[in-house]
Amino acid sequence: MKFGRFEQQGRIFYGTVEGGEVSELEGSILGSYRATPRKHALASLKTLVPCLPPNFYCAGLNYAAHIEWANRRTGGNRKPPEKADIGYRSANALAATGEAIVIPADSPGPVQFEGELVAVIGKIARNLSEKDALSCVLGYTLGNDVSERTWQKQDRTLWRAKNCDTFKPMGPFIATGIDPMKLTITIKVNGATAAEYGTEKMLFSAQHYIAQISRYMTLQPGDVVWLGTDGATEPDLKDGDTVEVIQKDIGTLRNPVKRAKA
C-alpha cells in the first residue's frame, strides 16, 4: 500500500495512492483513519510532504563507498563510523515533491544531492530489539539530504550545510510492506542517472539504527529516520536542474533547483 498527504483548495488529507488515483482517508495514518468514498485524480491534488516529523533523525555516514568518494573528492581521511550514532535534521527544511530546492544567494557551493531511504515511524516505541525494530515502522519514503559542501566543511555544525529552507525534500509517498534492506535507490539529474545503489550495503541496518535510537529515545508517530546515501553525489546541482530520487515501490521524489537572487 502507498500512503500520501495531499492538499486540495486548502483542505489537507491523507489518502492511499494506486496508479493515478487517490482514495481519500478520514483521520490520520499516524493515528486512526478510515476509508471514504471520495476519489481524486492524483494530478488534481498538491502532494505534500507525507508527514511532519516531531523528531528528525538521520544516519549521516552509513555506506562505505560514499565515505571513500568523499575522502577522494575532499582529500579527507574519514573512517567509517564505528557505531550507529544518530544525527539530526530540522523540519523547517522539508520540501514536498515538485517544490524547488532553493540555493541561498550567498552559497559558495558546491551544493549536492544525497538520495536516501527514509523510515517513517508509525507508533510509539521504546527499547526495541533489533529483531523487533521494524514493528514500529509504518513504511518507507525517500529523502534528498541536500548539502552545501563549503558550509559543511567550515561551520561548527551542519546548520546551513544541511538545514536551509527547502534542503530536505521528502516524499512522494510512504510505501508499506517493503524490505528496507533490499531496495535499489536511483538518483537522476536532468533525467540522466547520476548514482544508483542497493540498501543492502548499509553499514548499520535500518533495524540496528531504529533499535539503537529506541534504547534512549521514545520514537513517536511521524518521526523519520533518514538512512544515509551511498556513492558519489555528483554532478553538483545548479539553477535550472531537476533532481530525482527514485525507488520503484515508493515513487519519484522530483525537485527543480533554483538559485536565490542576491
Added chain:
Amino acid sequence: MKFGRFEQQGRIFYGTVEGGEVSELEGSILGSYRATPRKHALASLKTLVPCLPPNFYCAGLNYAAHIEWANRRTGGNRKPPEKADIGYRSANALAATGEAIVIPADSPGPVQFEGELVAVIGKIARNLSEKDALSCVLGYTLGNDVSERTWQKQDRTLWRAKNCDTFKPMGPFIATGIDPMKLTITIKVNGATAAEYGTEKMLFSAQHYIAQISRYMTLQPGDVVWLGTDGATEPDLKDGDTVEVIQKDIGTLRNPVKRAKA
C-alpha cells in the same frame, strides 16, 4: 505577562499565570486566542512543557566562562566559537517542570545540568535584521540542557549525550516583555546555588542568533532557541537530587533526578 500550558483531567489548554492563579485561554498562544472566565488554582493543574517546538535550535557554546571551565575540567583546549553556528536538540527529550530527569542505567556519567535562557518564537519570520530580530519572539522560558559528559566526548554526535528522553526540561512558563540580555539565571542543586550568571555575557546575543537563523531558515511559531549556559555545571547530578533553573520573571524549572534501574 506569563503564559503556561496546562492539563486538567486529560484536557490541555493555555493560560495566563498570576501568582497562584491561572486564567484559562481559548485557542493557542502561538496563533490566536481569547480570554475565558475560567480560573484555576495553579497547584490544581499539571504544568506542561510550554510549547512543542517544530524546530529545536540551540546556541551550544555561548559564554566564555563556561568554555574556560570545560577546558579546565576536561583538559581540553576549546576556543570560543568564531560565529553563531546553530546546533539542534530533539523534542523527544523535553520534560515539564516537576517531571524526573532519568539518567539511563548504562550512563558512565557524569551527568550535568546546563541552565539556559530560551527564546520562544511567536510568529513566522525570515530574514530579520538584528535590530528587528526580537519582533518574532513571543517570550522567554528556561531550559536545562542536561548532558552526559562521557557520551558527549565519545560519540560522533550529541544524540545520547544531550537528547535522551527527559534530558531537556523546559519551562515552567513563557514570560513576555523582558529583555533577554539583562537577566540573571540561577541554578540550584538540592536548594544550594550551584551557578549564577548574567545573560549580558552571551558571546553572541539573542538578537544575533535569531537574525542568523532567519537568514537561512523560516522561523515558525513554537520554535525554540536555547541560548547557552555560563560557568561551571557542577555538582554532577545523581539519583535523588533536585535541580532548579530560576529566573525571577519566568519562574522556577524544578526537576528531580532519578537513575533508571538496569
